[in-house]
Amino acid sequence: MAERAADPTWGVLAEFASPTALYRACEQLRDAGFTRWDAHSPFPVHGLDRAMGLRPSRLPWVVFGGAMLGAAGGLGLQWWTSTVAYPQVIAGKPHFSWPAFVPVTFELGVLAAALACVLGMLHFNRLPRLHHPIFRSARFEGVSDDRFFISIEAADPRFDRNATLGWLTQLGATHVELLDDEG
Amino acid sequence: MSQQPTATELSLNLDEPVDQRPPLLLGDNSFRGITEAVCRPVEWVPPRGWYIFFGVSLALLGVLVLSTAYLFYMGTGVWGLNNPVGWGWAIVNFVFWVGIGHAGTLISAILFLFRQRWRTSINRFAEAMTIFAVMCALLFPTIHVGRVWVIYWALPYPNQMGIWPNFRSPLLWDVFAVSIYGSVSLLFWYMGLLPDLATLRDRAKSQLRRVIYGIFALGWRGSHRHWQHYERAYLILAAISTPLVLSVHSIVSFDFAVSQLPGWHTTIFPPYFVAGAIFSGFAMVVTLMTIARTVFGLEHIVTRRHFENMAKVMLLTGSIVGYAYAMEFFIAWYSGNPFERFVFLNRAFGPYAWAYWIMVTCNVVVPQTFWFKRLRRSLLWLFIASILVNIGMWFERFVITVTSLHRDFLPSSWDYYSPTFWDVCALVGSFGLFFTMFSLFVRFLPQVAMAEVKAIVPAAHVDHATLHPAAPHAATLPPVPGAPAAPGAAPAEPLATPASLPQEA
Numbered sequence: 239m240a241e242r243a244a245d246p247t248w249g250v251l252a253e254f255a256s257p258t259a260l261y262r263a264c265e266q267l268r269d270a271g272f273t274r275w276d277a278h279s280p281f282p283v284h285g286l287d288r289a290m291g292l293r294p295s296r297l298p299w300v301v302f303g304g305a306m307l308g309a310a311g312g313l314g315l316q317w318w319t320s321t322v323a324y325p326q327v328i329a330g331k332p333h334f335s336w337p338a339f340v341p342v343t344f345e346l347g348v349l350a351a352a353l354a355c356v357l358g359m360l361h362f363n364r365l366p367r368l369h370h371p372i373f374r375s376a377r378f379e380g381v382s383d384d385r386f387f388i389s390i391e392a393a394d395p396r397f398d399r400n401a402t403l404g405w406l407t408q409l410g411a412t413h414v415e416l417l418d419d420e421g
Numbered sequence: 422m423s424q425q426p427t428a429t430e431l432s433l434n435l436d437e438p439v440d441q442r443p444p445l446l447l448g449d450n451s452f453r454g455i456t457e458a459v460c461r462p463v464e465w466v467p468p469r470g471w472y473i474f475f476g477v478s479l480a481l482l483g484v485l486v487l488s489t490a491y492l493f494y495m496g497t498g499v500w501g502l503n504n505p506v507g508w509g510w511a512i513v514n515f516v517f518w519v520g521i522g523h524a525g526t527l528i529s530a531i532l533f534l535f536r537q538r539w540r541t542s543i544n545r546f547a548e549a550m551t552i553f554a555v556m557c558a559l560l561f562p563t564i565h566v567g568r569v570w571v572i573y574w575a576l577p578y579p580n581q582m583g584i585w586p587n588f589r590s591p592l593l594w595d596v597f598a599v600s601i602y603g604s605v606s607l608l609f610w611y612m613g614l615l616p617d618l619a620t621l622r623d624r625a626k627s628q629l630r631r632v633i634y635g636i637f638a639l640g641w642r643g644s645h646r647h648w649q650h651y652e653r654a655y656l657i658l659a660a661i662s663t664p665l666v667l668s669v670h671s672i673v674s675f676d677f678a679v680s681q682l683p684g685w686h687t688t689i690f691p692p693y694f695v696a697g698a699i700f701s702g703f704a705m706v707v708t709l710m711t712i713a714r715t716v717f718g719l720e721h722i723v724t725r726r727h728f729e730n731m732a733k734v735m736l737l738t739g740s741i742v743g744y745a746y747a748m749e750f751f752i753a754w755y756s757g758n759p760f761e762r763f764v765f766l767n768r769a770f771g772p773y774a775w776a777y778w779i780m781v782t783c784n785v786v787v788p789q790t791f792w793f794k795r796l797r798r799s800l801l802w803l804f805i806a807s808i809l810v811n812i813g814m815w816f817e818r819f820v821i822t823v824t825s826l827h828r829d830f831l832p833s834s835w836d837y838y839s840p841t842f843w844d845v846c847a848l849v850g851s852f853g854l855f856f857t858m859f860s861l862f863v864r865f866l867p868q869v870a871m872a873e874v875k876a877i878v879p880a881a882h883v884d885h886a887t888l889h890p891a892a893p894h895a896a897t898l899p900p901v902p903g904a905p906a907a908p909g910a911a912p913a914e915p916l917a918t919p920a921s922l923p924q925e926a
Contacts, residue, residue: 366639384452
């Protein structure tokens, strides 16, 4: 209780004037070994992954798995319905006339891949999350318009209230503010 | 990237140069300027023209509702179908609408994979068109089945009748292809909307708007850790939508091509249908965009260059369609099959010759005018031509469907098919559905993908040239960066050499 009252800080939010300034600051933060931090921009800034030292997204594997499951499920459905559940001879073809099953197999593979893609993206991003401490900043509304930010969480082991704030200003932040946690 | 003009060039360059490539965006293309231009139609009271357009669309939608109610009450006998012609306007309209949708996917997915950055100004609009066109398309096979209340029998679900659908039928492939196409297009579109919904949320003046846009934005906060997965997801969706869109119209063409009927049973159908679909879809984008950019003042984002590019795509796909028409005739002769030959001669010179020649004029002759730069850049001609192309493409489906059926193998059953009042109502009404959805879209959602357009303006690029001479000293916790407390603008570093300047002036 006392501890919470002592430090309700969620983290710090620093604003930068341009993608270039943001990029430069991200490189510095990466090299300084920060872990729980993020950059925010109205559009994906090209190359920022590298400046932040992010590993490539694992999403392709999720999508691949989804596609395979969907296609296998689709083919399985057609195999089962036309040989086990409801075997009919149609146009003199064998029960499991697989060439005729290709279109639906493909389409179901695509459907499952697309669902895996969007849901996987949301899962990796921990979205939907309608509220977040960062939204407490009034300036942050500009993040979807023309502003660029870096946020560092207080939970980051390298976070030091005063030093980090001053350092961000030195890195070229035009505005720095502390944000409270939801508590 | 090197063709990007500098910011000063852009602000001066209101008149596009003739001999060098015009810029993708004109006028105020600061990030704020783009946000303002795109959000204005969503946030202001719409102009009177919007209300008139919406009212007319809604009235036409009413026509659709009433004529469909009458159809359900009376049965498909109210349409002009007769004995040899068992597939009439319903299937024609279905193929027409699916085809229109395909340009949206082409623009959003295929042009994305080819890094055609001009697509960013029109892709949102075209994707919306896709979704509404697929809605119209799905309507027709649904209502044409006669007993619409058991349409769900087309889906594979365990049932007390112990029966399952026949997966060997192209008509069932169609159920899957078109409904999955609609679903995937919707996912793609919605994902693309996320950052822009966040913009609308952050700009909202009223609590209601804030909450509604906020819920749909899913809490998007522009985080780069999110952008990273998001961009990857976007790329993957583009990559899987590309074969999807090709497969969908191929499967639609299988509805015809897999049958044994002369005029339908041809292997050229899948590519020919796909080209025709893209052709008609681009025409529809041109028609709608010409109106919307003027009404909503987006001329500096959707420029003549975009229209010129779309005209080029129409020229290409229109020529493929023309080639397919010629090849069908060649094969009819070359195959030596008398039935095949009869069908094609009958198509061009029989009772439906009028429809055939409308089709040829609109689809083959009209796009050839796009060889001329002046006509490609004339918005008036593009607007007229795009409407002619869509008339032509509707007639293409009419010609394929009806002329192949109306004189079948047995001359005693030959008949002439004409639509009834209720056929016309269904087609006109489907335009009502399409335009009603479109009016709502331009009123409540951003018509241009703001985040994507912002990413292609010159100011969005990280200026590595000014960065790297200064960056090499790896920072430990309190380093002393070169320019303390400078407002971080690009030319902050004095080390920038003249060679490094072209990116940002």
